Amino acid sequence: MLKKLFAFLLTPEFRKNLLFAALLLFLLVFITIFSLRVFTKHGESLTLPDLSGLTVKQAEDMMTAGNIEFKVDTVFIEGKTPGTIVQQDPDPKTEVKEGRTVYLLIQSFTPPEIKLPDLEGKTLTEARAVLEGYGLKMGEMIYKSDIAKDVVLGITYRGMTINAGTGLPKGATVGLVLGNGFGAASINIPDLTGLTLQEAIFTIRGNSLLLGKVTYEGEITDSTQAKVYRQDPVYVVGDTTTIQQGSMINIFLHQE
Structure with a gap:
């Protein structure tokens, strides 16, 4: 039996079949490797740029060649421009395959x-x-x-x-x-007549009072030139009426 086996192994027919099997195996291995290279797009990659500060539309225009898909979510970070990209994943300068999904966080248009x-x-x-x-x-x-x-x-x-x-x-x-740590105290009503808004505010606060309602009356072309002509509570020359510190004073302004 062994003699017949060895004799067969030495025949030209066996060598021919062995060579055919080897070539077939090599062809199968080559096809497998080539297919993997095609399906994984071997060697076809690109470097992600830094997209921060761009809008999603600008990022899409920049990445048209790479067939990149964007997934977008929003976040609010103080000081960032609404609608612009504040973070990306993968990070800038990362090598990615074409067709990769890139995740973007953009600044919300309205703060929470x-x-x-x-x-x-x-x-x-x-x-x-x-x-x-x-x-x-x-x-x-x-x-x-x-x-x-x-x-x-x-x-x-x-x-x-x-x-x-x-x-x-x-x-x-x-x-x-x-x-202020001093408790309630009574003070004379200050005279605000003839003062501009800023001057009136300075006087009101200097007397530990609060600015109430501000009303402009008549035609106003320059609010900085408007002056107080009436106040509530009113100031009366010689009147000894007092108010509590922390009280509000309403003022009425017009422009002469």
Whole structure:
């Protein structure tokens, strides 16, 4: 039996079949490697540029040659331009295959709404820390007669008093009404007649009072030239009427 096997292995027919099998195996291996190169687009890659600061449309125009697909989500980062790319994945200068999906984070056109935290009764230091934690800014500080020094008595936004829970855009600036530590005191009503708005504000604050409603009357061509001609409470020469520090004064202006 072994003699017949060895004899067959030495025949030209076996060598011919062996050579054919080897060539077939080589062809199969070559086809497999070539197919893998085609399907994985071997060698066909590109370097991602830095897309930050661009709009999605600008990024698409830049990447037309690479058949890149973009997936977009939004985020809000203070100081960034709305509608522009703030982050990308993969990172810039990364080598990627053509047809790769790139994930983009773009700056939201509208900041998210923040509920104003309860600040009343907190110290100035505590209020500042809470505001920063909520993504809000601390603006103007107005002092009002109160025995508690630098303790929050109220919060304002765009000149209006607001309460805890009020919705504000993230990054908004709020003002604080704080106690001056001296308690309530009575003062004479200041005379604001003939003062410009800025001069009146300076005088009002200098007397530990608050600016109330500002009303312009008549034709106003330059608001900086308008002057106070009436106030509430009114000032009367020789009158000894007093008001509490922290009270509001409404002013009426016109331009001569």
